[in-house]
Amino acid sequence: MRVLAAMSGGVDSAVAAALAVDAGHDVTGVHLALSPDRQTLRSGARGCCSVEDAHDARRVADELGIPFYVWDLADRFREDVVEDFVAEYAAGRTPNPCLRCNERIKFTAVLDRARALGFDAVVTGHHARLADGRLRRSVDAAKDQSYVLGVLTAEQLAGARFPLGSMTKERVRAIAAERGFAVATKPDSHDVCFIPDGDTRGFLTRRLGTAPGPVVDAATGTTVGSHEGTHGFTVGQRRGLGLAVGDQRPRYVLSIEPVTRTVTVGTAELTGVDVVRTGPPTWTGPAPALPLRAEVQLRAHGTPVGCTVEAAPDGGLVLTLARTERGVAPGQSAVLYAPDPVHGDLVLGQAPVAR
Numbered sequence: 010m011r012v013l014a015a016m017s018g019g020v021d022s023a024v025a026a027a028l029a030v031d032a033g034h035d036v037t038g039v040h041l042a043l044s045p046d047r048q049t050l051r052s053g054a055r056g057c058c059s060v061e062d063a064h065d066a067r068r069v070a071d072e073l074g075i076p077f078y079v080w081d082l083a084d085r086f087r088e089d090v091v092e093d094f095v096a097e098y099a100a101g102r103t104p105n106p107c108l109r110c111n112e113r114i115k116f117t118a119v120l121d122r123a124r125a126l127g128f129d130a131v132v133t134g135h136h137a138r139l140a141d142g143r144l145r146r147s148v149d150a151a152k153d154q155s156y157v158l159g160v161l162t163a164e165q166l167a168g169a170r171f172p173l174g175s176m177t178k179e180r181v182r183a184i185a186a187e188r189g190f191a192v193a194t195k196p197d198s199h200d201v202c203f204i205p206d207g208d209t210r211g212f213l214t215r216r217l218g219t220a221p222g223p224v225v226d227a228a229t230g231t232t233v234g235s236h237e238g239t240h241g242f243t244v245g246q247r248r249g250l251g252l253a254v255g256d257q258r259p260r261y262v263l264s265i266e267p268v269t270r271t272v273t274v275g276t277a278e279l280t281g282v283d284v285v286r287t288g289p290p291t292w293t294g295p296a297p298a299l300p301l302r303a304e305v306q307l308r309a310h311g312t313p314v315g316c317t318v319e320a321a322p323d324g325g326l327v328l329t330l331a332r333t334e335r336g337v338a339p340g341q342s343a344v345l346y347a348p349d350p351v352h353g354d355l356v357l358g359q360a361p362v363a364r
């Protein structure tokens with residue numbers, strides 16, 4: 010089989026590529042140049058896009074004796090991931106850019122190009138299991154990335170290979186060390202690769218400017234503070250509100266209204282949600298019959314909760330939760346799982362949280 014190994018320059022994709030070579034596949038490595046300002050990300054920034062990362066990936070490819078290319082997908086990444094990220098925040102929602110990148114870059118742009126070039130599959134270092142075409146959680150629960158892959162369709166998954174799903178991160182690093190890869194001890198990548206300093210609010214303010222508005226307390230309807238732009242907030246957020254409320258009880262963001270620029274806050278008991286409404290779902294396999302009992306994960310690294318999944322007349326889903334959840338943010342994906350402790354929880358699909 011001819012496979013294209015997506016090599017970020019990190020330890021996971023180095024080992025994934027090595028395992029593909031061991032499995033006897035005809036492997037070609039590719040590093041994706043995704044940042045428009047790669048030079049500025051040179052020192053210390055461990056993202057998806059620095060020049061150092063490209064060098065690290067090339068070095069591993071050389072050690073494996075496989076051909077290696079760099080594909081410049083910076084424009085595509087900017088349009089499909091970064092602009093989407095900015096637009097979603099501008100609309101008062103909280104996007105997950107890794108999920109978008111998997112959907113639109115790795116398993117659309119890259120997979121399409123790979124198929125056009127005659128490759129049978131794209132190999133990545135994602136921590137998730139993929140067997141018989143079905144996507145499942147990784148053996149390593151702490152490193153599991155099935156959430157950010159839950160948006161992929163059966164057709165996309167048919168062209169994906171995740172060799173690391175059945176091993177722990179510890180094992181991955183041990184394999185890298187045994188093989189003498191310099192990246193064996195390289196730190197894990199950053200949360201949002203195109204915001205290397207981690208200052209999301211600053212990044213968004215540079216893009217969207219300042220747009221002051223009120224912070225309103227839900228219980229009293231009174232204005233308890235002000236802000237420089239609704240894009241600085243996420244539903245469920247507690248820190249950084251800087252409010253002047255009489256009592257000492259912490260406030261959380263309940264809703265974000267970008268048109269009136271109003272951020273509404275409330276005390277903890279007001280943050281609970283028992284029913285989640287979503288936009289239209291995507292499925293990783295055949296669309297399941299609804300209603301359905303499943304588990305739903307409402308954010309990356311969130312704890313799954315039991316739910317009933319029903320179809321809504323508008324084409325979305327209605328998720329009735331078995332337990333009250335706090336801080337459910339519109340724009341995040343509700344990823345649906347069928348629990349399976351033996352083979353790993355099966356990812357059924359996902360739908361964007363609407364409200």
Ligand SMILES: Nc1ncnc2c1ncn2[C@@H]1O[C@H](COP(=O)(O)OP(=O)(O)OP(=O)(O)O)[C@@H](O)[C@H]1O
Pocket residue numbers: 014015016017018019020021022023025039040041042043057058115132133134135136197198
């Ligand atoms: N710039 C890139 N070029 C090529 N492949 C990439 C790039 N960024 C990510 N990938 C692929 O997507 C996978 C998951 O990306 P993620 O950013 O989550 O990295 P990770 O889990 O830290 O893995 P790694 O240790 O390989 O960086 C990587 O293992 C790799 O196969």
